[in-house]
Amino acid sequence: MSDKVSKRKIFSKFKEIGDFYSKSFDERKNIITAKLSFTLKNAYENIPFFYNLAEDHKINNIFLNFKIENLKEIPFMDKDTLRINRKFLLRPDFTNKIQNCYTNGSTGGRVAVAYDQESIDWSSAVMLFCRNLYGHKLINKEVHLATDTRSRGNKVERLGQFSKELVNNRSNIFIKDFKKESTFDYLKELRGHRTNLLHGMPSQINGLVSESIDKFNIPFIETSGEFLRKEQRVKIEEFFSARVIDRYGLAESGIVAYQMPKQENLSVIDFHTFVEVDDNGEIVITNLNNHIMPLIRYRTGDFCEKKGTFGGFEQIKMKSGREHTLINFEGNKLNTATIEDLIFQIDGVKDLQFQITKNKKIAKILVENENPNKLDETKQIVNQYTKTNIGDNIINAKKSDFKFSGTQSKQLRVVIIDL
Structure with a gap:
């Protein structure tokens, strides 16, 4: 229904992701290698920045005849790369509408990454796939906690946000402060929505926990945007009688890793984002489904520990550092x-x-x-x-x-x- 209303193609992508994860680990590795090969070839042929990078470093053969063992020969990118070279990172012949997604600045300043509708739909499909593992579907109500600076946005942005909320059965609660009366209003609104899944930063959700207000149940609480501390998880789960699900994602790529059912660590969603972990623990990503502004070997500024493989997924455990209070x-x-x-x-x-x-x-x-x-x-x-x-x-x-x-x-x- 939502695909018809919004003229998007999410369900077919959702099905393709499910089919991918039903395959054997070796089959999936071959598919990921093919996706990486396509990403690099597309970047060399269509993105000026990567063409110049390949020619300057004499590594054009890696882009055109990709082998996984040669990936590390491509120089890293970071946020400064995006700031300085942004117009050269966009596909110049792309004429369809693009949407800019801004990073929140928590790992070194705010920059914009461009997405077309196809890449936006892939990000949405990944989110639906992950949440569906817990039984949360579009017919279930989602509430998102957001920082309350919407009054500074323009009317077109607010209208677009409203349309997205309507299509995805999602409501926003805008957090301005955590005064007692404000917290009471936020919780009252959550009850009124009959929320099935609450999404927000750990510091925001933890800020809703109040000894002076009766506890109530929200089946699923999904945290992202900053490091989730053990004591935060315990307090949130106790107050809302909920299962806390952690996820790691970026404006630059969408969901990168997700806490699957019965798993303690985060599982890398490698169909969508190829992840490397540098020697110092920094997460380095290559996005596989954004072909108008691909990021290849991008330093995220976030850190993790590799935790092997479980259930066919590469596992990572986030390190502290990126958090609010x-x-x-x-x-x-x-x-x-x-x-x-x-x-x-x-x-x-x-x-x-x-x-x-x-x-x-x-x-x-x-x-x-x-x-x-x-x-x-x-x-x-x-x-x-x-x-x-x-x-x-x-x-x-x-x-x-x-x-x-x-x-x-x-x-x-x-x-x-x-x-």
């Missing part, structure tokens, strides 16, 4: 995700970091901006939106001012500091 500011509970979303809408912002005390009070918010004169505008927007003075804690900073994790040698979005 609730902070206390003058009696207000604010999610750093909301503030981050506001700041990244300012022109020139490349990165940011929240530095908080052990009792979760804000110390300072470091913002790396190509336009330092935007500082006052940034403070004003955050203060106006949150109706607090928390924006006064924002300062211009260089990357060298940010705190890094010693174990991963990477920046953390939220760090605890001693004053």
